[in-house]
Amino acid sequence: MHTFCDRAPCSTSLFTWVPQDVAAGRERRAVDPVIIVGAGPVGLTLALCLARQEVPCVVLDEGPGKDEPRLARTVVLPEDAVALLERLTGAPLSRAGFRWAGWRSMRRRQVMRDITFDDDSGPGPLHLAQHVLTGTLRAALARESLVKIAADSRLDGIEQESSGVTAHTRGPRGTWWRGSYLVGCDGPRSTVRKLQDIRFPGRTAVERHAVAALRTELPWSEEALLHRSPPWRTSGPSAGEITGRPLPDGVWRLDWLLPPGKDLVTPELLVDRVRETLAGWNGGDTPAYELLDTGVHTVHHRLARRWRVGRVFLAGDAAHLLGALGTQGLVEGLRDADNLAWKLGLAWHGGPYEALLDSYQAERRAVIAARLRAADQALPLLRGGGGLRGYVPGAARGHDALLTEGHLGRGALGAPGAYADSPLAPEHLDGETPVATPPGALVTDVQVTAEDGSFVPLHDRLGRGALLVVLIAPGTGVWERKHWVTAGVMPRLAAAVTALPYRAELLVAEGYPGAGAHTVLLVRPDGHLVTALNGVRPADLYTAAEAALGGPAPTAGAGTARSGSGAAAGSR
Template sequence: MDPVIVVGAGPVGLALALALARHEVPTVVLDEGTGLCPEGPRSVVLGSDTTALLTRLGYARAASDAARWDSFAVWRRRQEVLRVDLSRTPALHLPQHRLQRGLRDALTATPLVQLAPLSRVVELEQDRDGVSVRTRNPQDGTETWWRGSHLVGCDGARSAVRKLLKIRFPGRPAVDRHAVATVRVDLPFAGEARLHREPPWRGDREASARPLPDGLWRLDWRLPPGRPAPTEPVDPHATWPGIVTGDTLLARVKATLTGWCGELPRYDLLAAADHTAQQRLAARFRSGRCFLAGDAAHLHGALGMQNLADGLRDADNLAWRLALAWHLPPHAGGTQPGGALLDGYEAERRGAVGARLRAVDQTMPLLRPLRGWQQTRRSLLSGSFRKHAPLLADGQLGSGRFGGAPAYPAAPSGVPGRVPVQRGAGRGTTLSELLPATAPGVLVPDLPVLAMDGAADQLHARLGGTFLLLLVAPGTAVWSAQHWLGAGLMPRLAEVAAALPVPAEVLVTEEYPGAAPHTVLLIRPDGHLVGTTQGCHAEGLLALADDARGGPAPLPGTPEPAA
């Protein structure tokens, strides 16, 4: 069986390759660059789900590479409007180059991933058996053909894969403009991330400071509109020297640091960039055996939203689907099984990102100051800003509708469908939080579990490999495993797990939110709940497993329709 070809060696492409390796699927990662990860101002805020994903993939340096925020504060002029305590829900903020280097280091531990630097994709062809890709070395012009079972384009906003597949990338090319700087400085609010609206020291509309490790800070300023909109997608972190260097940037840095510290502190300016936040969504995430993920599939950076975090969720969602399809034998006629299964990636991930973009469109008028006399009038209505200030925290913290882990609810037909967004629920209103923990499609909570060998672990640490059958059995933590492994539902549950059409592991927990004793939950490798049964209901669990993989397998000799 040919390997999966991943185009792009950024964090999303590397994470996808590592996730596939956990499923024993070989990959070839085509990197247009040389493999170096230069330092820069780009950074990412990781929530609990993306942090758990990176830990499972072997990125063990998250705690040392990232800064953990103790709180997040929103200010308006000289007054604090909102403070979010992060002691129980930590947000990790780390430079993107550190994340990329850590993922590259993790790749060295597996022989299933081949990195191919200096490999620019110039042509691709796909047929019923696989995908062929031609690459060109940008230094010496040599060309190479690669053959894979599937191909995933993780090659950024100007994706060559997306263009070769002729997939449209519509959207809004200039929603927000920001100047960004990485500064080494001591600020009086160590460990706190701060967003300052209408700061009193100069004409900036908005300034923010977010701690990074090693005494560094990422400073952001929202710039006024006016630069001509690009006609095609641009790198969202491209540097425009005419705007962010020289006296203009230095004056902005000095004024901001003086405003926060009372006087200008000693500082070192390490990096700077100007980036335009775009809102774009690819018309399709799948074309036959080819897929899009990360910046190649979507761009959303307004209001501090974390596009990279959603790219990691793309990789998590797609990896187990590709692995199931890759390990199944081909059907009669030469087609690869898993058409409906692989279609589920686009339905779920495109739907989730689309919901985020709609949320921004609905919220932007509430959070952006108006102009002229309307702005003056609105400035007097501080209660309005205070009411909506929690929404500003969502994008910065990777929480709520702007950044929290999504749910993938299913319609009655079993195809992921849209659920109306409940308005007025305040900050943190994701479907995973609005729906009960037993609703199909939600991200399951992290809780203590016991494996079949009696070993104690956390539920999220067991994700990323097989499906999980989780039995709610109060009292199991009290008794030694030798007393309950062969009693009650356990022997039957082990038999059912072995008979499922997907690989599955049995776990036991003392309690699960909203689930009665003896409830059995089927959980996907990416941590989203497929469904529940009361007791070890073999037929019900088999039906749930079939739904998760896109329906029951066809009869022998039945060809699958081409994608």
Template structure:
């Protein structure tokens, strides 16, 4: 088959091309710009632990330059009202967006399966029964042929416009003045939200490596332009309120101002995310960003969800099963976005000053609790979406506590491959299905003692017969799972099935759902 055409080389397009390469699917990555990410320290992104692990897997061996927060603290006036202490491995990861884009771009340039073509603007898009054709301007203005096409080209998506997909929603629901500073604040590796500080308003501070901080001040959704003088006044008064040492002039500590900007959050949702062989992902498909929600994080989840499904269709050929599987990209990812945007609609009036909707919000959360949820990655505003109702998720079997987690991201437990290698489960994601046997006690023995004992030979034989490429792993324990439970994890890390033991027929049926359900053998 012809390669997948990816339009847009932002974080989402780069991640999708790299994820496809991990599934041995070639792609052509078209980018309007020159392929270089300009440094903008005030433009940052927060990744949840699973998407941070995804970005690291795709970027390669070099560590991404960011900060894992140890603490998120919520203040009102001079009182700490809420504090989230993150355990190792569960902390949000904060990094400059240009650093993420640069690392992913470097990985794309190293890949032999991604044809990266900067300086090309999409002008035409056609679909036919077996593929797509795209034409670009710039250079020779050539035409490109592909098996599928994915628009990752941002809020003003050309792909979305060429497909005629509507993009309804709300404009300017939240506006923030942003500054990136190098300043000695007393909370290394932390982040905080301060509401009603001395001087009033709302400001957040989020740490970055090297003594850098991103500060955000909430502004009215519509209002006057933020002048340089106004921004300097905000910086001075905020730092003075936080510092115990007064500066020589305005009471604030010395700082280096690196970058500024005004960030406006919109809420929009594309009517369709799939049109035949063309798909939308990232900001081309949905816009959010208010109350701590993270658009790059959601876009990376889009790429991870779509990549393995395109790979199954690409390797297995066209057919009803592949078509049904690709349909689940829209139902799963758009469904999660609908829930996220609905939660934002409910929360915004309360957070921005109203109180009438408190009874409608989950748990009766107050404004500061909702803000903490969004930033800390929990609750309807921040927690990763689940696909419990997806046709790819097997029905829950009675008596399994872990079945309540079906459709959610799998826990990052230590796992061992039959050859003896041991690592976190997230390190095995992104290439094939994972079949995890929960077997307490195996960690104290070398794998040669247990890989041919007990239920392992039977399970290994069942895994070899699955309709999709799969890897067998062993875990000492898994939250909510009894000994000898068998878990099936999708390539994007979501728990698809939980079985009380080795049942080859049930395991095969669960894998068949992930293959589209027609009985075809799609092993690469």
């Protein structure tokens, strides 16, 4: 058994792990970590997000501490998710996965859409095996002194009170764990959700896909392909839609949409499907191939009624299930982690911040609900069969556009959600001015000058727990910082930033889409725009910052999230 030992409250390593008998009888102040249940991509990402903000956490992994390689289990990451993960891990994920050079969609023999990813259209999605992603996250966490991963630790009990939460695990290392907060990232069958008696309504088996990972050569060597109603004859279950997505080393993941029902997909039928598909794409001849992995992927649509119960939160598949029409549920789980981490970090360091913590459910649940509504509206059109729909002019191209949105992480089905109706949005400000990014949306990644004079991408400054204040000042890029940092509006803006109710970083950019000179942007730690002001307006800036934190900071006498009952993690 292990316990936490408070070693250096003000250092970068707030706790260490020591045997219980070493710590026995020693007087010390408890520093309760955040307990994360589940060591999948979402749980590991949340742990890294919290560590970047100097918040200790323990990850309860019911497995052995490593992941089984499965090439038929992959994830497609849009650019915002890639940027988040690379910022957290320090690893170039593009080398571990495959960047699509293009996207091609076909219906029967006709090419409906042909997209090339370049500097103008933006980078293509990154496709990689999920075990590669979790391996990269685990490698990054192994370097973090603030994170402990407890393998073979299966949760079976949760108790919480005003000062913290206690979790019990069973198995070879069964024990009690004491924490400040607990986050259930433990998947569709979440034990955390069940222990908190949270309903999880929705639809079962919205879509089913047969999946195969194989090494072969296809005519589209670097492009992903969606083929609807392929013209060749099928055998076994209908193959009305096929997706081919490249992976590194000549490997492809192929998905066949299955008809509704629970028809068994046998190995023989799957091999037949592979051979006829490869032959259909190669002019009738089946090329050599090596079958590496197979599976059946079933998509459910569900949304938890509550994402927070006191000090317990849900994230990822524990809170929502989606994935029809090419969308990626895992990506939304990563966005959950990014949204929740800075709020937990602020509460852990500074006090309860109840309104801020409540905003996690309000913001993220609204985004997922909108995703599910969009999918539910599109599914009858795309999966409803023939009839009049097949004769409506332009219907095929409209359907293709919807599917492209889902597969590429765009539009209502896949683009990063905007928190336009967030409870953290400030009321109308006299100095507010429109820019190309609406309030609540993710800011554009422009080059900025940091406080040390270095030029960095704006997104590189995210995830550190600080608000970002960005001054748009054309012409500053050609001068050394020392020449303009004390000139013009800078001294007044610097004083306003210093007076904000929370730590903030002042950055300067040459330009920003839709913003004029001397526009001031206030950006949340997760990269979503709070507001844009037309000039230096200290009162408006303070009001907007206070609103973004959920209201006034807790008073000096308020209890903090770090205050514990005196018992740190360990047996009881």
